[in-house]
Amino acid sequence: MKRRGSFCSHGRSFFATAMMSLFSGFAILLVAVPTAGDNLTLYQEDFTNDPNYWSPEPANCYWDAVNGWYVANVYDVSSGIGHDYGLSPPFAAVADASFHVEFDMNITLQDWGSYPGIVFVDGSLTDPLASFVWQFFFFWADTVPKEFALYDTGGTHWYRSPRVAKNTWYRVVVDYDHPSGAVDVILTLRDTGEIFWELEDQPFLIAGSFDTVAIGQRTAPPKYGRLSTEHIDNILVALVRGCEYGPSTQPMIFTRGRGKPVVESAVWESCGGPGTATISLEDVSSGWVFLNGEMLLAPDDFNPHVVTLVMDVSLIEGANIIEVELAGKPGSRISVEFQAVE
Numbered sequence: 001m002k003r004r005g006s007f008c009s010h011g012r013s014f015f016a017t018a019m020m021s022l023f024s025g026f027a028i029l030l031v032a033v034p035t036a037g038d039n040l041t042l043y044q045e046d047f048t049n050d051p052n053y054w055s056p057e058p059a060n061c062y063w064d065a066v067n068g069w070y071v072a073n074v075y076d077v078s079s080g081i082g083h084d085y086g087l088s089p090p091f092a093a094v095a096d097a098s099f100h101v102e103f104d105m106n107i108t109l110q111d112w113g114s115y116p117g118i119v120f121v122d123g124s125l126t127d128p129l130a131s132f133v134w135q136f137f138f139f140w141a142d143t144v145p146k147e148f149a150l151y152d153t154g155g156t157h158w159y160r161s162p163r164v165a166k167n168t169w170y171r172v173v174v175d176y177d178h179p180s181g182a183v184d185v186i187l188t189l190r191d192t193g194e195i196f197w198e199l200e201d202q203p204f205l206i207a208g209s210f211d212t213v214a215i216g217q218r219t220a221p222p223k224y225g226r227l228s229t230e231h232i233d234n235i236l237v238a239l240v241r242g243c244e245y246g247p248s249t250q251p252m253i254f255t256r257g258r259g260k261p262v263v264e265s266a267v268w269e270s271c272g273g274p275g276t277a278t279i280s281l282e283d284v285s286s287g288w289v290f291l292n293g294e295m296l297l298a299p300d301d302f303n304p305h306v307v308t309l310v311m312d313v314s315l316i317e318g319a320n321i322i323e324v325e326l327a328g329k330p331g332s333r334i335s336v337e338f339q340a341v342e
């Protein structure tokens with residue numbers, strides 16, 4: 001996905017002020033100020049201080065205060081369900097959104113029948129790991145070498161890494177793009193930065209919402225009598241607020257009020273580039289539309305037979321301003337929608 005590392009973060013104030021000064025002879029009514037910006041951190045933990053995790057098995061899953069990371073010893077079970085995990089405090093739920101997650105993982109003991117990992121769950125559920133939203137874990141079965149595995153909701157899609165070394169810190173970065181339903185994964189060796197495994201734009205189904213990180217595993221029979229151990233450090237969970245082309249609420253609707261006509265304007269931040277403006281008119285007999293100071297529609301462009309216009313536009317990367325003045329009768333309306341050229 002192309003948006004990684006290129007979020008819009010331009011300030012609008014100088015630009016908007018400059019644009020408004022061009023129209024200082026008009027009354028300006030600002031109708032909408034949608035924003036786009038950088039990632040929003042929801043949860044961050046480096047385990048230097050007590051992370052306030054809760055575990056059903058605190059003897060096996062605990063904060064290592066001396067080393068400053070979290071430890072999960074994962075045993076398999078002969079009957080029932082094993083709950084060898086610790087749960088983070090809840091953070092703002094991630095639902096229907098693009099997200100960015102990072103963590104460090106080190107598998108210090110590898111044995112089969114137990115699959116320690118990091119699981120993203122709805123922490124309010126009685127048995128949250130039974131219906132994980134997504135997870136990343138260490139996988140070892142008789143038929144496969146020791147690998148990391150990434151599963152989406154229900155394991156609809158899953159991906160496996162090359163063979164994993166013991167006692168090695170891996171830095172894991174997962175980027176999920178909600179509009180396209182695709183995931184990027186990059187694993188590096190934390191000590192050297194060398195790339196270990198990379199996936200790009202792979203299908204990934206995220207159903208439900210997660211507000212909790214679980215470290216460890218929920219185990220089920222059969223029992224092989226084995227144990228695996230993981231260390232986890234430096235967790236980051238963030239919402240990706242990537243830039244958008246048009247305002248977050250579209251179409252924008254401008255309505256002629258009573259009294260003297262006024263200029264209404266809206267400012268938003270855009271990824272910029274070529275696109276179209278679809279302008280629909282409702283009982284509009286005359287008016288002006290300016291985009292970034294350039295006239296899109298003049299009074300001559302309005303006539304009773306024209307209902308919808310599609311115009312080529314080029315938006316600025318950063319703040320854009322549209323100004324509309326309707327000179328017709330009160331109640332006449334114009335709607336504007338911007339779309340990028342694919």
Ligand SMILES: [Ca+2]
Binds near residue numbers: 068233
């Ligand atoms: Ca640490």
